[in-house]
Amino acid sequence: MFSKKSLKSAAAAFAFAAIVAGAGCKKAVVDPFPASGAVAGWQKTSDTRVFAAKDLWQYIDGDADHYIQSGVVTTSTSDYNYQNHLEAVVDVYTMGDSAGAHNILAGDESQSGKSVSLGDEGVAFEQSVTFRKGAALVRIVAYNSTPDTQQALLALAHGVEAKL
Numbered sequence: 001m002f003s004k005k006s007l008k009s010a011a012a013a014f015a016f017a018a019i020v021a022g023a024g025c026k027k028a029v030v031d032p033f034p035a036s037g038a039v040a041g042w043q044k045t046s047d048t049r050v051f052a053a054k055d056l057w058q059y060i061d062g063d064a065d066h067y068i069q070s071g072v073v074t075t076s077t078s079d080y081n082y083q084n085h086l087e088a089v090v091d092v093y094t095m096g097d098s099a100g101a102h103n104i105l106a107g108d109e110s111q112s113g114k115s116v117s118l119g120d121e122g123v124a125f126e127q128s129v130t131f132r133k134g135a136a137l138v139r140i141v142a143y144n145s146t147p148d149t150q151q152a153l154l155a156l157a158h159g160v161e162a163k164l
Helices: 004-025 053-058 064-069 098-108 149-163
Strands: 042-044 049-052 072-082 086-095 114-116 121-124 128-133 136-142
Touching: 042 149, 049 053, 053 064, 053 072, 064 072, 064 098, 072 149, 086 098, 086 149, 098 121, 098 128, 098 136, 121 149, 128 149, 136 149
Parallel strands: none
Antiparallel strands: 042 072, 049 072, 072 086, 086 136, 114 121, 121 128, 128 136
């Protein structure tokens, strides 16, 4: 038979193993937003804002339901400035799985966009770049257009991709 002491020791060892195993399963929080200067010419000009799925309507009123139906968990957003003549916003949608991210991206593809090598799949337009890497969907939109907008957006997109 087992003594009370050996049962308590076994229970304590089991509890410790469960805690360690659980801690090992937690995903580290990743900040996908490059700091000012991390991508040549780009400056981060705002604090990162985060919206839970239930609050997404406060940020993208009118299309939030589409993201929620596709499994968005959180949305993070931050503003950037390129060489003081181009302003852009970076949105990172953390989805429940890669299928949800693909679903949103597939809806963005059209004849006017061109496929780009970013993450698992991506598409670029004149004033925006959208790509998916795993369960993350990234959309970068410029508020104005300059001759180097698309190249600048692609550089920023690669900076975000490297942090995911």
